[in-house]
Amino acid sequence: MSIRKRTWTTAKGIEKTAWVVDYIDAKGVRRLKTFPKKKDADQFGATAKVEVREGVHVADSDSVTVAAASAFWIATGEDEGLERSSIDQRKRHVELHIKPFLGSTLLSQLTVPGVREFQDKLRKNGRSQVMTRKVLGSLGSLLSDAQERGLATRNPVKDMRSRRRRGKERQADKRQKGKLKVGVDIPTREEIKAIVAAVHGRWRPLLITAIFSGMRSSELRGLRWSDVDLDKAEIAVRQRADDYGEIGPPKSEAGERTIPVPPIVANALREWKLACPRRRISGAEEEEAITELHYVFPTGSGNIESRSNIIKRGFLPSQIAAGVTVQTGEKDKEGQPVVAAKYGGLHALRHFYASWSINRAQDGGLGLPAKVVQERLGHSSITMTMDTYGHLFPRGDDADEMAAAERSLLG
Incomplete structure (x- = not known):
């Protein structure tokens, strides 16, 4: 590799200079690169020499935009x-x-x-x-x-x-x-009670399942009746539906899991199963059509429901009906304040399920260990669970635990 000065005269008689780095790249091809200043040429030469030796150098002419x-x-x-x-x-x-x-x-x-x-x-x-x-x-x-x-x-x-x-x-x-906050990112217990009491119609079984299973919206949309065991009160997550209505495997290997659900979910699904729309599998005419009970939360024709429909027609109106709202700062034609649903997406219900699983029994939760919470949520690692919800786990030095430790020590 050499660095040399090049001098030439333009057609107008102006003398110009430049510095040329002359080297052989890793492929054995001779390369020339010109710089206006010697320090730039020296810097490039030093870098290129190392890159060529390591076999990673890429010349500008071999590079792409x-x-x-x-x-x-x-x-x-x-x-x-x-x-x-x-x-x-x-x-x-x-x-x-x-x-x-x-x-x-x-x-x-x-x-x-x-x-x-x-x-x-x-x-x-x-x-x-x-x-x-x-x-x-x-x-x-x-x-x-x-x-x-x-x-x-x-x-x-x-x-x-x-x-x-x-x-x-x-x-x-x-x-x-930032940390997820109850009442800001995570619905409170009172808000969940109000939503459960207010939600009705076809959205009731879906939202109750979301609240007490922690399933992702894509998993809810792809859920089949064959994955629901009402006798054992269990839901098996085996697939999910993407934003385009295409079915695929769960988000990760850990996403494939079985979730036990409380009686309120099993009862809501048992009632919903009698009214759930069936999808057509054959037959062009209505009289000849053969249908089957397939998706748990489908459209009226039995196909995969869209995420926006669930949110706009189900989740947001249910919050407003339950009084789980925030002020928008606007007023209607009659001068009354306009309110909007407090939580914008179904992931808020997944956050609630995580907090409910973590909270102690005396606080109305399940008191599950971190590893079980990870498995229920379908997280790929315990690190993900703890990074997201670690601050919600009870501390060993909380007031009740400290009082018990004091009594045990001092009598």
Whole structure:
């Protein structure tokens, strides 16, 4: 490898200089790269020398743009059988956030400062903190895929994050995520009682099952009657329905589980089974149609219900009927305050189930150990359970336990 100065005169008689790095890459191909300053050439030469020795160097002429690499990344997801919703999310991140700012940048020229600048641009152009974090995650995954294809040398997103995972920044991340709070993220016992008393019709069995089983909305939508054992009061989670109504396996291996349910669920499902819509399996004419009882919470024609329908027509109106509401700050035509449902998605009911499972019996809960809570929720690891709900578990130094310890010690 050599670094030499090049001098030439333009057609207008102006003398110019540049510094050229002349080297042989890992493939044995001679490469030339020009820099306006010697310090830039020296820096590149030192880096390239190490990369060539390690066999990871990628010359600019062999690299591709971020836009081109994104197409490979999406194709990789399709080949790996990712769900349609995951593929669509990749496409949205690429088209709406990554391409507008980095699309024409070569992977070989993408650096940690460049990624930091990209992050700043996302924020300045109206992306939320949550969206910025998600897009950075997608960019990091895109670059990892490019590395495996030999199109990139480094993953500056990973390098940037590894530098940040220290001290104050790590603590800031924890504070930013925040803890789930009862009455804010998790419905209170009084709110759940009110919802159970107010919900009626076809939404009653669904919401009661969601409250007392902790199932994800996708698992509820894909639940079959063959997975429900009313005699044993158990629900087996064996599949889920995605946002497009396509059936697939549970979210993870741990998602396949059997959940015991209280009598209120078994009784609600037993009544609902008599009225549950059946789906047509053959026959073109109504008189010839053959139907079967298949999905537990289907549409009127027996097919998979949409998530938005469940929320907009079932969960939100049930909260309003139960008085579980918040003020919107607006007023109706008669000057009365307008209220809205307090909890926006069914995941709030899953949070309640987790808290109910954790709470002590004297506090109206099940008092289950952390490992059992993990299994009931279908979390892939106990770490996920504890990171999300660890603060809800009773402490050994709570008032009652401290009083009992004092009596035991002092008599």
